[in-house]
Amino acid sequence: MEKICVAVRVRPPVTVSEDATVNGTSWKVEENRISLHKSHGTPISGTSYAFDHVFDESCTNSRVYELLTKDLIHAAVEGFNGTVFAYGQTSSGKTFTMNGSQNDRGIIHRAVKDVFNKIHMISEREFLIRVSYMEIYNEEIIDLFAVENQKLPIHESLERGVFVAGLKEEIVSNSEQVLKLIEGGEGLEA
Known part of the structure; x- marks a missing residue:
């Protein structure tokens, strides 16, 4: 079984303002799509992209982990190979998603804890x-x-x-x- 899941996480703007726009445009999250809109709300033609998941600025690392990584970690404990990686330009939020903060632990921390919690529940095997x-x-x-x-x-x-x-x-x-x-x-x- 092979499955590739692609997700996008929209990073909060560096400077928070009522209208977070760049050059009169802003990205809008709509279910599993992101699209570029003019400041007055009109979508810009040809700038809408669909993914398996799109997480908006308010999404927590916990939610990202639960939706994208938890099942992969559990399958790894059962012997299946899996990979999670973050890709993006500098300062796009990869480190925060993977490492997190004291208040919102990242994917690595959660996965490590989950692996050991899972293997402690399996008494008939050694790891x-x-x-x-x-x-x-x-x-x-x-x-x-x-x-x-x-x-x-x-x-x-x-x-x-x-x-x-x-x-x-x-x-x-x-x-x-x-x-x-x-x-x-x-x-x-x-």
């Missing part, structure tokens, strides 16, 4: 959880657990499938270990 943390920037793979591991190559084999050669992996037994590793990988560890 070995390995964590790696990488960044793809300008088409180069950087290992965030080992700064010396940069420009890592992607390989494919019958045994492992697709993998990043040389990517450091850590064995973990609880969500706190994972979150601490991620924090260290981001250079936030004190």
Whole structure:
């Protein structure tokens, strides 16, 4: 079973005003579509796009997680491969969606907690959880657990499938270990 789901999250304007427009235009969210409108509300022809989900400025990370990621995480615990990634231009909100804040935890934090909650409910199986943390920037793979591991190559084999050669992996037994590793990988560890 393969499924690709594409969602767009509209970021709140940097400066909040009654009429959040840029050059006399603004994006409007209408169910699973976004469209560009003139400041007086008229849609601009050819600027309407449909996606699986469109989240407006008021959407929380919790809602994004519940709709897009939770089922994927549960399937991963059952042995299915899955990937969640954020894509967009600089300052478009990727880090906030993935990492969140103290008041609205992001997808990574929620997924890590959910994995361990799910495996603790399954007593008839043993799990070995390995964590790696990488960044793809300008088409180069950087290992965030080992700064010396940069420009890592992607390989494919019958045994492992697709993998990043040389990517450091850590064995973990609880969500706190994972979150601490991620924090260290981001250079936030004190």
